Amino acid sequence: MLSDASDGRIEIHILNAGVACGESIVIRLPHGGYGVVDCYARSLRNENTNPTVEFLQRRNVDTIEFLCLTHPHSDHYRGMSQILRKFRVLHFWRFGGLSAGELRWLAGYKRLDAEQSRCRGAISDAQEFQDILSLARKLRKGPGGLRVTLVQSKQQLYPCPVDASAACQIWALAPCGNSISDYQERLNSCFSSNRVLLKTLPHRFHNTVSVALLVRFGQTCVILGGDVEKAGWGHVAEEFNADALAAHVVKVSHHGSVNGYTEHLWEHFSSGRRTVAVVTPYHSRGLPQREALEHIGKHVDSILTTFTPTEPRSVSASRGPYPSPLESRIALRQLLQARTATGDRPFGRCTLVYDGFGGCLDVELKGVAAKVLR
Amino acid sequence: MSPSRSSVLDFGTQSDLDENAESGLPLEDTTGRYAELDRASATTIRQSLRDAQEVIVRMNGNAFNRGRLYVDATREYRQMADESRHNTLTPILSGVRSGAQYTWQGSAEGQLGLRIRGQADDASLRIRPSVQVSELLHTIRELDESNRRELARSPLLRNLLNEASETRQAREDATVIEELKGYVEEIDGDTAYVRLESPEGEILYGQYPAAELDANGIRERRSFLCRVTRTRSGLGVQFQASRDAVLSEGDVERIWREVDAALGTEDSDDAF
Numbered sequence: 001m002l003s004d005a006s007d008g009r010i011e012i013h014i015l016n017a018g019v020a021c022g023e024s025i026v027i028r029l030p031h032g033g034y035g036v037v038d039c040y041a042r043s044l045r046n047e048n049t050n051p052t053v054e055f056l057q058r059r060n061v062d063t064i065e066f067l068c069l070t071h072p073h074s075d076h077y078r079g080m081s082q083i084l085r086k087f088r089v090l091h092f093w094r095f096g097g098l099s100a101g102e103l104r105w106l107a108g109y110k111r112l113d114a115e116q117s118r119c120r121g122a123i124s125d126a127q128e129f130q131d132i133l134s135l136a137r138k139l140r141k142g143p144g145g146l147r148v149t150l151v152q153s154k155q156q157l158y159p160c161p162v163d164a165s166a167a168c169q170i171w172a173l174a175p176c177g178n179s180i181s182d183y184q185e186r187l188n189s190c191f192s193s194n195r196v197l198l199k200t201l202p203h204r205f206h207n208t209v210s211v212a213l214l215v216r217f218g219q220t221c222v223i224l225g226g227d228v229e230k231a232g233w234g235h236v237a238e239e240f241n242a243d244a245l246a247a248h249v250v251k252v253s254h255h256g257s258v259n260g261y262t263e264h265l266w267e268h269f270s271s272g273r274r275t276v277a278v279v280t281p282y283h284s285r286g287l288p289q290r291e292a293l294e295h296i297g298k299h300v301d302s303i304l305t306t307f308t309p310t311e312p313r314s315v316s317a318s319r320g321p322y323p324s325p326l327e328s329r330i331a332l333r334q335l336l337q338a339r340t341a342t343g344d345r346p347f348g349r350c351t352l353v354y355d356g357f358g359g360c361l362d363v364e365l366k367g368v369a370a371k372v373l374r
Numbered sequence: 375m376s377p378s379r380s381s382v383l384d385f386g387t388q389s390d391l392d393e394n395a396e397s398g399l400p401l402e403d404t405t406g407r408y409a410e411l412d413r414a415s416a417t418t419i420r421q422s423l424r425d426a427q428e429v430i431v432r433m434n435g436n437a438f439n440r441g442r443l444y445v446d447a448t449r450e451y452r453q454m455a456d457e458s459r460h461n462t463l464t465p466i467l468s469g470v471r472s473g474a475q476y477t478w479q480g481s482a483e484g485q486l487g488l489r490i491r492g493q494a495d496d497a498s499l500r501i502r503p504s505v506q507v508s509e510l511l512h513t514i515r516e517l518d519e520s521n522r523r524e525l526a527r528s529p530l531l532r533n534l535l536n537e538a539s540e541t542r543q544a545r546e547d548a549t550v551i552e553e554l555k556g557y558v559e560e561i562d563g564d565t566a567y568v569r570l571e572s573p574e575g576e577i578l579y580g581q582y583p584a585a586e587l588d589a590n591g592i593r594e595r596r597s598f599l600c601r602v603t604r605t606r607s608g609l610g611v612q613f614q615a616s617r618d619a620v621l622s623e624g625d626v627e628r629i630w631r632e633v634d635a636a637l638g639t640e641d642s643d644d645a646f
Contacts, residue, residue: 092646100638100646108633115629116618117596119557134636137646148646195630203560203594257562284579285560285567328552328602331609336580338570 006030006167009353009361010217012249015051016306016348016368017042020283020341022075023306024052025224025251030168030217030356034061035158037068037213037224041079042344044128050079051347053086066091066158066170068151069132070226071210072106073203074125075282081128084135089146091160092136095209096152096172097180098187105187107133112197151211152177153239167356173212173245174228176235183208204229207254212236214244218356221246223269225253225260233262246271248360249352252279252296252303256288266299273358274301278350279372281307284341293372303373304365306348548603548610554578556598556613558587566592570600591615 011028022040029035034056041050048054056064067089070076083089098106110126117123139146149157151172156162158170175183183205190199210226223245228236233253236245245268254260256279269275277300279288288305297303332338348368353361365371554570561567566584571577590613592598597616602609621629637646 100640103646104633104637104639107637108630111629111633112621112626113595115621115625118616118619119595119597122595130633130636133646137637140646196626200595204562259562284569285562286565286581325551325602327604327609331551331602331611332554332570332578332580332600334609335611336568336570336578336582338578338580341569341577341579 006217006356007032008355010168010215010220010222010356012215012222012251012352012354013055014251014278014280014306014350015055016040016280017049017051017079018345018347018368020281020307021285022078023251023255023280024050024079026052026055027215029065033063033065034059035066035068035170036064036083038070038076038226039078039080039083040075041082044078044081044124047082047086050082051349052079053082054347055349056083056087061087063088063090066093066160068093068211068213069095070212071095072110072129072206073227074128076227077132078125078128081131081135084132084139089139091147091149091157092140093149093151093157093211094136095211096150096175097177097184097209098150102184102187103133105191108195109187109190109197109200113200116197151175152180153236157213168215168217171214171216173214173223173236173240174226174232175209175211176232176239179208179232179235208232210253212253214247217354219358220248220354220356221273221358222249222251222354223247224251227255227260228253229257229259230262233260233265237262237265237268242268242271245269246273247275248273248354248358250275250277250300252277252288252292254287255280255282255285256292256296258289258292258295260292261295266296270299274360275299276301276352276360276363277303278352279303279305281305283307297373300373302371304350304363304369305372306350306369308348308368308370548605551602551604551609554600554602556592556600558592558594558596558598561594566594587613 007030010030013026013028015024015026016022017024017040019042022042024039025037027035027037036052036056039050039052041047041053043049064083064087067080067083069080069092072095107126107130110129114122114126136146136148140148147160149155151157153172153174153176155172156164156169157172159166159168163169186201186205190197190201192198207227207229208231210228210232212226212228212232213224215222215224245265247269250269252260277296279293281288293303329338346367349364349366350369351362351364351366353363355361552572554572557569557571559567559569561584564584565581566587567579567581568587569577569579587593587598590598592613592615596618599614599616601612601614603612604610
């Protein structure tokens with residue numbers, strides 16, 4: 001039985017900023033409210049490059065019920081400060097486990113590592129991470145201020161306050177406690193007692209604490225996998241029974257990496273459902289991987305992508321607008337399988353609309369989004 | 375002209391020819407200026423550079439996987455290096471890897487300080503003065519027979535000869551077609567995913583064996599220089615690690631001040 005306040009539909013909008021990376025998700029809840037999971041903008045200086053801001057403004061949204069930061073990778077948080085500045089956000093869900101003190105260590109870690117690397121993009125991303133946390137800290141002050149929740153698995157996050165009988169519920173599938181304590185320990189070991197950064201962690205290690213969400217509306221089930229990898233899904237499988245994971249929509253975790261699933265995970269996801277999988281590519285990291293798409297394709301009804309992959313331009317055409325030496329491109333293609341990146345393109349959007357009975361009401365693909373399977 | 379052992383030592387340091395040369399120069403506890411920066415863990419090697427053409431720092435063992443290696447020149451050396459447009463000695467190696475070798479080319483007199491943070495008991499630093507292969511051979515020919523045989527057996531000398539020859543050959547033959555700025559986006563198992571940017575702003579993505587980049591001191595989320603060259607044998611691509619920025623104590627303190635100002639100092643779980 002769906003709530004009286006519900007209009008009987010839930011909308012999942014998975015957005016792309018017109019580049020071959022980044023992930024932004026907007027959920028239009030059945031009662032008309034909005035939630036946001038992660039965010040990626042092409043530029044931190046220009047809000048017009050932020051597909052989440054553009055989408056919400058076009059719908060005249062001024063209040064966001066929840067904003068979720070799944071994990072501390074910039075392809076999931078760049079531009080989130082623009083959302084915190086632009087909209088009234090009621091709840092901020094962030095990857096769990098780290099206390100305020102430990103989160104400060106993480107912010108310092110990112111700043112120091114970026115400064116050492118001299119990479120301008122890394123420096124601005126580290127600053128953005130700090131800005132998001134700083135804004136969250138400021139906004140929580142005063143009555144009616146932002147409420148911050150540290151997400152851990154098996155936790156009901158929505159509605160707030162928790163209502164176990166609500167028609168629309170959101171639960172955390174990941175991260176689990178073990179992953180969090182391991183992350184805390186490894187992060188702390190990077191510093192000397194006087195806060196000098198002694199070593200860095202593998203970039204992917206931050207996926208250890210990635211949040212994965214389970215959105216339920218009546219009988220409809222949506223899984224937003226964040227960047228959870230194999231070990232994380234292993235914990236999920238231990239903590240949730242297979243029936244709980246059967247989903248109509250799955251935002252594929254870790255951009256379609258073969259590390260983004262366990263052997264039987266997709267059997268659980270697709271159990272008895274016509275599941276739709278949505279991939280958010282990360283081309284510079286070689287994602288999605290063909291092997292992963294083939295595996296997922298065996299289990300789902302269709303695979304959508306928020307960004308249309310383009311074929312590498314031929315060597316002879318690689319000069320493009322650039323006077324690049326042809327010989328050089330030949331060498332780089334041979335050695336590195338190098339391909340020219342696409343320039344900025346229109347935003348992409350995969351929209352899936354479901355009723356509360358598992359029925360798909362609409363699928364819309366806009367801009368650079370496309371169907372890659374079936 | 376009667377050859378002497380000292381004439382040999384002019385082109386190779388004592389450590390090059392020592393039986394213990396594999397372990398390089400001994401690392402000494404420092405009382406110098408580097409120790410002021412990090413007294414607990416700094417170690418300094420100082421070695422005169424007389425007519426040096428190449429300075430080779432070679433790392434062996436695993437200790438450096440947990441530490442960083444800083445190389446700095448004394449002011450005098452840097453000035454001279456700058457004057458001669460060999461400013462490549464300015465400072466850092468970071469994420470030094472086992473078995474990797476870093477080479478600077480320059481020609482000056484001065485001293486090189488090698489400051490190592492972390493465990494450093496198996497580093498070596500070798501100074502290779504200006505050597506022409508032909509001169510070397512000439513020198514060897516001038517040695518008496520017993521010394522010549524002794525030197526010929528030395529693997530280090532053989533390597534020196536071979537490397538010098540190969541390096542010179544490579545320098546003479548290679549024509550640089552293009553230089554691109556590289557950045558290692560991520561290392562996933564054996565594969566490094568890299569981004570290259572041409573001087574005109576063209577962006578390329580590619581992948582490369584992570585171990586080979588690692589051997590060149592190129593790590594995840596770090597920059598490097600990608601040089602495409604044309605040689606007699608065809609096209610080649612070379613990678614060279616870019617040095618990390620040196621964060622002074624003041625820099626580190628400033629960053630932490632900014633972080634603390636932005637995020638406060640309270641430690642309660644629900645602060646933000």
